Amino acid sequence: MGKPLPLAALILLLAAPAFAQPSGEPNSCATCHASLPDQRLSRPANTFSGPDVHREKGFQCVDCHGGNPAAADKARSHDFSGRESAMAFRGKPTGSAIIATCARCHSDAELMRTYAPKQRVDQSTEYATSVHGKRLEAGDKNVATCASCHGAHGIRLVSDAKSPVFPTNVAATCARCHADEKRMAEYKLPDGTPLPTHQFADYQKSIHYTALTKGNDLSAPTCNDCHGNHGAVPPGVGAIANVCGTCHAVFAQKFEGSVHQQIFDKGCVECHGNHAVLKPSDEMLGATGHAVCATCHSGNDDKGAAGAEKMRGGIEHLKASVDRTGALLARIKNAGIEVSDDELALREARTKLTLARTEMHAANPPAVDGVLTEGEKIVADVEKNGQRGLGELSYRRKGLGFSLAAIMLVVLGLALKLRQIDRRAHL
């Protein structure tokens, strides 16, 4: 109970007897500050008068800042002593004071229940375990606090699309600091190398980003889905497969049983990257060229290389079979043969391809081979039906042959008849 204690103490210290309840009218803070010439003083008041979830629930400036909202002059409204106010004026909170200000209400389960029964109340506890929280504890005022991500005035609900912590906006919010080289310059990784700042750029190349922003899939991961919301820490070794496995369960399962699980330091990240997770392709599998396996596996004696090549070869073969048979079906469908049963069956073959790509993560070539063989069998059946369809086409050709013969008969007959009647007509 060492580290969180000072924060908890701070919270208790700042907790005023009359606990947080909305203060109601009047509000001299806003009327005075809004008209001040200094931007730093007028902006918060103006922002707060716009869309803000706290203001809409009836909270006012004094509920976080303290002071006397009824007083008209600066000295009495900025009531540092607390004699004329429910809570003593504390000015602009910085550092841990921010955490304490927010946690005063948001860690109070009974209070939060009256406003948002489902909302969690452990954010500050989580925060204390995060890198941000620990560094703040150590005196670093540069790190993110509640206000850095959620704002201080003009706070919107997380479900509001304009909120900086709405899923599609989270990465940009984190990047405000983490992509800023100057700001990150003083921070180092545990091994001494400077903290990278290209994560956001990398993430924007990823398929998760595409799914989130263009695919309208709000369940696609962004920074907080892997790093944690308030307890933000890069996933440790061994935790990575669990993190990815939350959504990609089957792959994690297969990987777990594989030989790579014990060898890889970074689990899924070894092959797929951590931020620039691209849409995987079959090219990643194999022991030559751009294949990821080739990073470690190569040469004729390497069993892993042989296995990778075998799996890749099998997958490519099934892919080619499916495409070839698909083209045959399309051709005869266009000519008018009924192929819907075979199209359905070919779907199953494509499913086998998908299953093989999943199975491959267990790094067990015979298992992959089993799935591929099932797929090849389906394709072979469809191909047979396709050939029969071609047979139907040749039957039609015979029919055409008959019709053409009949027509040629008429043409011949007409030609001869014309010769006859022309002669009669002296032509």
Place this chain on the structure above:
Amino acid sequence: MADRKRMLQSTLNWLDERFDLTDIKAFVKEKGVPLHTQEVWYYLGGLTLFLFAVQIFTGILLLLYYRPSAAEAYESVQFIVTKVPFGWLIRNIHSWSANLLIAVAFAHFFSVFLLKSYRQPRELTWVSGMLLLFLMLGFGFSGYLLPWNELSFFATKVGTGIAGAVPVVGHFMLRLLRGGDDVTGATLSRFYGLHVAVLPAITTALVGLHLLFVQRQGMSVPMKIERRVNAGEPLRTMPFFPNYILRDVLAWYVSLALLAALALFYPWELGTKADPFAPVPPGIRPEWYFLAMFHTLKLLPSHIWIFEGERVGVMAFGLAAAFLVFVPFLDRKASRGERSPAFTIAAVLGLVYLVVFTIVGHLAK
């Protein structure tokens, strides 16, 4: 043999008592078709008529299964081609015959144009024929949308968009054609109504008129021959029944064989179902019979003097169409039986332009 003749005779007598077949009998006996070096062109008219009859026949058969709504059109064509016995044959003959019909109609038009058969007294035959040619193009344009696949959807979008380039009434025409501002199911309904009811009705009337004129006035002969005949030379003819008509029928049977072979060996694609929200596929272009016009419009600069390039192009084509309709009245020399090289040159230039630009339009990316 004698029995058959007697049966035929008694049937004709029975009809004669009721409908007075004197005129028809005289017509059958006397109608002759001139014989000369250019007689082969005579067959194009009959061939056009035959192909149009094929369209009506196959079209009615397609009508029995086709569904003219955006939700079902594509599926119904797929159904016809894959599930209905010989549906593939009917549909493919309809598609191929449409193209053949337009090609033959253009050949018929150009042969008449070059041989100046439009001269007095056949001006109205020409006018009705020109209108029929435009109607055939209308059939092609409206029918093309009906399968509701990607290509036809975008081709219609581009084509009706060009209609919008006509000054003053352009936008109104575009909305009238599309049944709204965009190509939608409303466009499909409209084009369907045009294709199966409105255009066939007008065409039937005009074809009737066109044939009536041709039958009453007889076949025209080239001016050179006409001058010789007027100078006293006898005109060789062949009887319409049965010599000419059997030749016509021969040509029709050959084209039937061609259609059947094309339908089997080069079936028409189903394509992918139209998606109004998909982007325009690159290299979209209309069918070959609109290609020359389309490519010309593409090549025009965006502005010619103070006018929009496209607008100038559309107006030019409109004027050309109007000019063509009135050619018999403009070509005074031909009306007098004199040589009229200006119009021959115009016809040749027109033919060359259409052929070249169709080829160029096809080869362009």
Place this chain on the structure above:
Amino acid sequence: MANVHTSPRATKPKAVDAEFDRRTFLDALLAVGFVSTAAAIAYPVAMYLVPPATGEPETASAVAAKAGELKPNSGKVFKFGNKPGIVVRTPDGELRAFSAVCTHLDCTVQFKSDTSQMWCACHNGTYDLGGNVVSGPPPRGLEPFKVNVRGEGSDAEIVVSRA
């Protein structure tokens, strides 16, 4: 009509006969030709006019199963056009139908009676009985279809059609 092939010799009747035979042969030939082409046209047209086995474009509707086949808390994958569909009887006995094409990578989903959910074996995508995604990679729910029952008793047909 005068026969232009008359020769002045006494073989006149034979020439006439020969001509007559040729004419009859030619007429017979033409008759055979016309009849066979007419048949070659009439046969396909007649076959075309007879309604095919599947009366309508199948992509509009299909018979998924017999009413007695589907016990409560069970499902069945069936053919809907050229794509798979799935019909489910909920534990309460209600019939629901969806497209069985998983919205993730097009694998075919199946019904799991132990969880009463629809599940995709490829990557563990799970859908609830309303077709909504519960967990896993699918980005969207399953497309719902309309279900109607035609007939009575356990032989009644469950007809599924586009919503």
